[in-house]
Amino acid sequence: MASVQDLKRRIQSVRNTRKITRAMELVAAAKLRRAEQRITALRPYAETMAELIAGVGRASSSVRLPLLEQRQAIETVALVPLTGDRGLAGAFNAQIMRRAFALERSLQVEGKTVRWVAVGKKGRSTLVFRRRDLVGEYLGFTDRPAYEDAQAIAHRVSELFTSGEVDRVTLIYNTYVSALTQRVTEQDVLPISPDILETDEEERATDALRGDFIFEPEPEEILRRLLPVYVETQIYRALLESTASEQGARMTAMRNASKNAGELIDTLTLRMNRARQAEITQEILEVVAGAEALT
């Protein structure tokens, strides 16, 4: 049986760990709030962007732009799993990679080739460990992704797509539902779905009221510039969602860890008190036995 001293030391060590996990929980909660705010802040930009694309798309006569090209035969697919730079977030990173590898297997069964773009240190190290070839890696910003980070990724995948190196680009990331729930999502960002250029009857009606727009330059030219920005916006939103999810997952994981530490402290304290009591009882017995021996 462990001595009172040993137990005391262990309790102290668990207490220290609990302090750390509690602090991390609070930090994650603060970062989560910030990430949530940034998702809200992006909304007006993203919505106006979608409106603009639909409006310009309607005005364009023929739309044959490289980013819209739906290829007949999909031979190569780029998978872009968005992971965190750090662990200690429960199953957050593992879930993403598990889904990514499952997707890879099903694509390979169909005879397609898979290329990887790593976002986040955790995803990169898993991919390198499994000896996958990376056609791009973007690290060190998942705590606080900037729009430029999204631009860099968007630029790289657009390049892969237009050069014909890949025929489809799929993001795998956690969408943020709430602090407790994250949903692993697959989203094809390229080619851009032609649906975004279409509008419903209601929008067409309000559009007619506003009269004809002046376009400068031609609508086709504007669309050519809008589409890459649309891809950037999509990726930026995914990055923000992923960050919020990561902080949510970390907060939950740390809360559980703190709770476990508390339980462990309780059990250890009980055991320590028992050990101390046993020691005292033992000592009394020895004293009594000694006194009896003298008489």
Add this chain to the structure above:
Amino acid sequence: MAEAHPKFDVALVTPDGAVFDGEAQMVVVPGAAGEIGVLARHAPLVATLKAGSTRIHLDENEILEFATGPGFFKVELDRALALVDDAVNVKEIDDERARAQLEAAKAELERVDAGESTADRWQLEQRIKHAENQLAVSGRTTG
């Protein structure tokens, strides 16, 4: 001027939220083919913007100026909307910071050219453009 210009809604929006959203008399944006100035009751318009300076005239005396990145501009029913990837108020431009950004980006670009770095070339060019833009705008207003 005897009578003030009528005001209309103007918004300057970036992916990180609206930088300006309110009423103004006039807005001047850096269109791809030249500056575009818009007053109230302007005809509906859609245009592309290049990196440059966006000015929002609140009234005769008060003008807000922003260093803005590339983006898009839309005017509809007395509402003007500029969508840009980044916007910094010229009064809040930190010269030191912008210069540091510029130096860092240029150094990185040289390493890319020398084949020592795998950073994204296009991203670096964007960073350089934005930093230069901030410096240009702040230089013009102070000097």
